[in-house]
Amino acid sequence: MSQETTGIITQIIGSVVDVKFPPKKLPKILNHLKVQLENADGTLKNKWLHLEVMDEIGDYRVRCLALGSTDGLRRGMPVLDTGGPIKVPVGKEVLGRLFNVMGEPIDRLGDIPTDKKYNIHRAPPKLEHQIPTSKVFPTGIKVIDLLAPYALGGKTGLFGGAGVGKTVLIQELIRNIATEHEGYSVFVGAGERTREGNELWLDMKRSGVLAKTALVFGQMDEPPGVRFRISLTGITMAEYFRDEEHMDVLIFIDNIFRFVLAGSEVSALLGRMPSAVGYQPTLATEVGKLQERITSTLAGAITAVEAIYVPADDITDPAVATTFSHLDSTCVLSRQIVEQGIYPAVDPLSSTSRLLDPRFIGDEHYETALRIQEILQRYNDLQDIIAILGVEELSEDDKAIVARARRIQKFLSQPMFVAEQFTGRKGKYLTISETVAGFRELAEGNLDHIPEQAFYMTGNIDDVLENAQKIASSNANLPQNNNKEKPDKNNNDKFKTKIYAQ
Amino acid sequence: MSQVKQLKKRIKVIKNIGHITKAMKTLASSRIKKVEKALKIGALYEEKMSEVMSRLLPAVPPEDSPFIKKEGEPVRSALIILTSDTGFCGSFNQNIIRAAVNFIQEKEPHNVSVFALGKKVISYLRRHEIPVEMAIPQWKPDIETARTIIARCTQLMEQNKIQQAVVVYSRPHAHLAAFTDILFPFSLQEEEEKPHQGDFIIEPNPRESFNFLLPLFLNARLLRMFLEARNGEIENRLRSMTNASDNADKLTEALTMKYFKARQDGITQELMEIVGGSEAVK
Numbered sequence: 047m048s049q050e051t052t053g054i055i056t057q058i059i060g061s062v063v064d065v066k067f068p069p070k071k072l073p074k075i076l077n078h079l080k081v082q083l084e085n086a087d088g089t090l091k092n093k094w095l096h097l098e099v100m101d102e103i104g105d106y107r108v109r110c111l112a113l114g115s116t117d118g119l120r121r122g123m124p125v126l127d128t129g130g131p132i133k134v135p136v137g138k139e140v141l142g143r144l145f146n147v148m149g150e151p152i153d154r155l156g157d158i159p160t161d162k163k164y165n166i167h168r169a170p171p172k173l174e175h176q177i178p179t180s181k182v183f184p185t186g187i188k189v190i191d192l193l194a195p196y197a198l199g200g201k202t203g204l205f206g207g208a209g210v211g212k213t214v215l216i217q218e219l220i221r222n223i224a225t226e227h228e229g230y231s232v233f234v235g236a237g238e239r240t241r242e243g244n245e246l247w248l249d250m251k252r253s254g255v256l257a258k259t260a261l262v263f264g265q266m267d268e269p270p271g272v273r274f275r276i277s278l279t280g281i282t283m284a285e286y287f288r289d290e291e292h293m294d295v296l297i298f299i300d301n302i303f304r305f306v307l308a309g310s311e312v313s314a315l316l317g318r319m320p321s322a323v324g325y326q327p328t329l330a331t332e333v334g335k336l337q338e339r340i341t342s343t344l345a346g347a348i349t350a351v352e353a354i355y356v357p358a359d360d361i362t363d364p365a366v367a368t369t370f371s372h373l374d375s376t377c378v379l380s381r382q383i384v385e386q387g388i389y390p391a392v393d394p395l396s397s398t399s400r401l402l403d404p405r406f407i408g409d410e411h412y413e414t415a416l417r418i419q420e421i422l423q424r425y426n427d428l429q430d431i432i433a434i435l436g437v438e439e440l441s442e443d444d445k446a447i448v449a450r451a452r453r454i455q456k457f458l459s460q461p462m463f464v465a466e467q468f469t470g471r472k473g474k475y476l477t478i479s480e481t482v483a484g485f486r487e488l489a490e491g492n493l494d495h496i497p498e499q500a501f502y503m504t505g506n507i508d509d510v511l512e513n514a515q516k517i518a519s520s521n522a523n524l525p526q527n528n529n530k531e532k533p534d535k536n537n538n539d540k541f542k543t544k545i546y547a548q
Numbered sequence: 549m550s551q552v553k554q555l556k557k558r559i560k561v562i563k564n565i566g567h568i569t570k571a572m573k574t575l576a577s578s579r580i581k582k583v584e585k586a587l588k589i590g591a592l593y594e595e596k597m598s599e600v601m602s603r604l605l606p607a608v609p610p611e612d613s614p615f616i617k618k619e620g621e622p623v624r625s626a627l628i629i630l631t632s633d634t635g636f637c638g639s640f641n642q643n644i645i646r647a648a649v650n651f652i653q654e655k656e657p658h659n660v661s662v663f664a665l666g667k668k669v670i671s672y673l674r675r676h677e678i679p680v681e682m683a684i685p686q687w688k689p690d691i692e693t694a695r696t697i698i699a700r701c702t703q704l705m706e707q708n709k710i711q712q713a714v715v716v717y718s719r720p721h722a723h724l725a726a727f728t729d730i731l732f733p734f735s736l737q738e739e740e741e742k743p744h745q746g747d748f749i750i751e752p753n754p755r756e757s758f759n760f761l762l763p764l765f766l767n768a769r770l771l772r773m774f775l776e777a778r779n780g781e782i783e784n785r786l787r788s789m790t791n792a793s794d795n796a797d798k799l800t801e802a803l804t805m806k807y808f809k810a811r812q813d814g815i816t817q818e819l820m821e822i823v824g825g826s827e828a829v830k
Contacts, residue, residue, distance in 0.1 A: 314828075318828075319824075319825055319828035319829065320821065320824045320825070320828065321821075322821065323817060323821075324820065324821070324824065360551070362550050362551070430558070430561065430562055430565070430799070431565070433795060433799055434562065434565050434566070434569070434792050434795045434796045434799065435565075435569070435636070435788075435792050435795075436638065436639075436788070436792075438638055438639045438642050439635050439636060439638075442671070442672070442675055
């Protein structure tokens, strides 16, 4: 539509703006409207506020969501209808750049030299174009590769309450997979810390990944409309690479929950009745529309890693539960595990993956994962008994399981590359076969004689053995004098450990 | 809501465990009087026996009886381990088993003939494939049991398969300790503390008397250890069951609080939704 129609603002409630248009010239739902802002003296600024039509409320009025601050807006201001939805630039030109929700560069490196623009509200791919995922996507992180393997071209969720390490884990994943990844990546910062966005940008620049990455930010300082639509902007950019360039794309979204939250913030203002736990009644629709677009098609694959904040550590929260059902693999970060000092704090019992099936990962991996979960589950079941009666009352078998489970828990920790400057430990990357081999040894009880601490923050089994030797030699230095008379100390030790393994 | 349900279930489980531990506690406290009395009597008898033996001992030349301590370390030993048949008594069995295993390691396993009393130690030894000379599950602290063991020990002694017998057990009022006492041979120094008090006429002669009294004395001594062990076990059980009951109560209290909070959360949430909903409909 070349001729732009003009309406006027009739009501402003926070982020929601009502605009009246001439009869028969109403903009369509999801159309992009814009308002030119004014200076204090009434002259026009060279700055526009963008609105998106959400509802028609009768009397030739439309209700719009502001994609920016509504400060300085007043009734009677003219509003332009652009005649279509919001469009963002796509293509190779977006790589290495930083965008806001409107697809405008925010890195002060000039305009994007492209005419290729995509509508951010696109239909999800048709079922007949979608392809199921069955290939494991190695991450180099033990607990994930073993218990919740990621799918190439699948969706993965990192669930976690406040401060359990979601962002650190997502950054570690970026480091581990985006760096090794051949294709392009898109990072969406939705409603998270602005500082983290900045750090990520600088980090990516340093490591050289930036050249094949597009970054989109609508952080926590932005109004709800921005946080609501920012994920769509990122997904649209990724979709282009999939559909037009036929490439495998990675998309990282931190944090998809902010999308729901922003929707909930504006829902009541839009006049919708709140539903369960105060969320918008359209929760499932909104989440579905977004998630369904992140799929692999015959043209190419989108592999998504989404961080999902879990309010009050309650995994049954409607926003979280709705997202759950869309994912191929779920990685639940738990506060309990953070309290034990184990990072990444992935809960081995709640995390799972569609790929955890012998058809996809092979019998050995599958059986090992199952065995590990069994041991940990048993340990969990015994917790109450231990709390009441003490470990001493357990049967010999259970004691062995408790000891093994404790070693497994320690072994699930892993030093991370991105946390190197905080922990002072060098990050570790493990291949899946290394991971599986290590855990199988543990599950079979071949490592019961190695002290628990030796497993903490290690990479593969060789690291553990090395650690164990270090611990043994530092212990041996102390009581050596007492043991001088015993020539067969080694034999004795073996006997001892055999008996005291519990 | 699922959390409320889970908490409810967990509270129920813990309460049930608490019921069990409380019952065990009551049982232990009623039994402790009985065993204390038995120990008192047994100890008195053993003390008197010991007195008589200590008078006889100096009169018997050490070469005459294998039960008198000779020069040098005994090589082979009988190890009598007294544990309980049932659990629920804290680290009682663990400590005894640990002490026993230490002893076996020190003497080398092949030099030790093990007499295992109580299911706990029997199953432990079986699991770790340590050979057992005699196993008595569900043993009673009575003279019959003592006689059986002493008879077998004496037999081994005569075949020179052992030179000493050691008992690993616990005593009352010894919180976590396990005792390793030598049952025989007797050492002169130990029994000589009381010097001769006047002249005794020993009929028919010291040696015969010694040999006659010896099995009686050993039985009495072992019986006393039995009674002490049983006493210690029940005491331990009482203590650990008291602790367990307290723990269960504390855990129940904490979980109940959590349960109330979760339930109230749910109620508040629903109220808010009803209020919000009705506001929105207006």
